[in-house]
Amino acid sequence: xxxxxxxPATLVQPVGSPLSxxxxxxxxxxxxxxxxxxxxxxxxxxxxxSVGIGQISSEVPQNLSASRPQDRQFxxxxxxxxxxxxxxxxxxxSRTGTAGNTIYFGEGSxxxxx
Amino acid sequence: QKEVEQNSGPLSVPEGAIAxxxxxxxxxxxxxxxxxxxxxxxxxxxxxxxxxNGDKEDGRFTAQLNKASQYVSLLIRDSQPSDSATYLCAVKxxxxxxxxxxxxxxxxxxxx
Numbered sequence: 001x002x003x004x005x006x007x008p009a010t011l012v013q014p015v016g017s018p019l020s021x022x023x024x025x026x027x028x029x030x031x032x033x034x035x036x037x038x039x040x041x042x043x044x045x046x047x048x049x050s051v052g053i054g055q056i057s058s059e060v061p062q063n064l065s066a067s068r069p070q071d072r073q074f075x076x077x078x079x080x081x082x083x084x085x086x087x088x089x090x091x092x093x094s095r096t097g098t099a100g101n102t103i104y105f106g107e108g109s110x111x112x113x114x
Numbered sequence: 115q116k117e118v119e120q121n122s123g124p125l126s127v128p129e130g131a132i133a134x135x136x137x138x139x140x141x142x143x144x145x146x147x148x149x150x151x152x153x154x155x156x157x158x159x160x161x162x163x164x165x166x167n168g169d170k171e172d173g174r175f176t177a178q179l180n181k182a183s184q185y186v187s188l189l190i191r192d193s194q195p196s197d198s199a200t201y202l203c204a205v206k207x208x209x210x211x212x213x214x215x216x217x218x219x220x221x222x223x224x225x226x
Binding site for chain 2: 032034036042043044046049051057059090092094101102103104105106107108
């Protein structure tokens with residue numbers, strides 16, 4: 001069966017500090033990978049998605065970046081965090097191919113920028 | 115116009131009643147529709163998906179899709195206090211696209 005893990009689960013970072021969130025998927029190959037952010041009381045905002053190694057599509061211009069160094073690894077980074085970067089970050093995966101594929105989420109990472 | 119719209123609620127229903135959650139979407143080319151449940155502080159978990167017009171039942175849950183009206187709903191029968199959560203509607207576009215667009219969710223409260 002497929003599993004998705006992301007870490008760290010929670011972190012508190014000062015403004016201007018760097019960020020690295022990591023996500024890995026097990027039990028499947030060549031998944032589509034996603035990073036979403038959910039601000040307090042808000043919906044899920046798609047930040048990045050990737051259909052293959054080194055292929056990243058950005059949905060929102062901001063100070064975040066994503067990388068996919070391996071097939072099942074997805075990393076969200078920032079060089080300098082802003083207060084507005086606080087939120088619940090969710091990594092997700094789906095199978096490639098047909099329209100009916102479901103998207104599955106990791107456990108999430110709570111980021112508080114102080 | 116938002117791509118996927120849901121009433122934020124809260125929707126309050128008594129225990130044992132039917133809860134009806136609604137979602138509308140703007141892209142007529144959308145092909146797949148999903149309902150997720152999200153407990154406070156947790157990640158969303160899939161309840162069910164639907165991509166054909168009509169009803170799809172899974173236990174106490176029924177998803178209903180009407181593509182002509184661009185409307186998808188979720189019915190929860192025999193609602194339990196444990197069903198209290200935020201329910202997210204998600205829409206995926208035409209085949210070949212990879213984006214899943216989520217609504218802001220409807221908060222459901224089931225009163226014991």
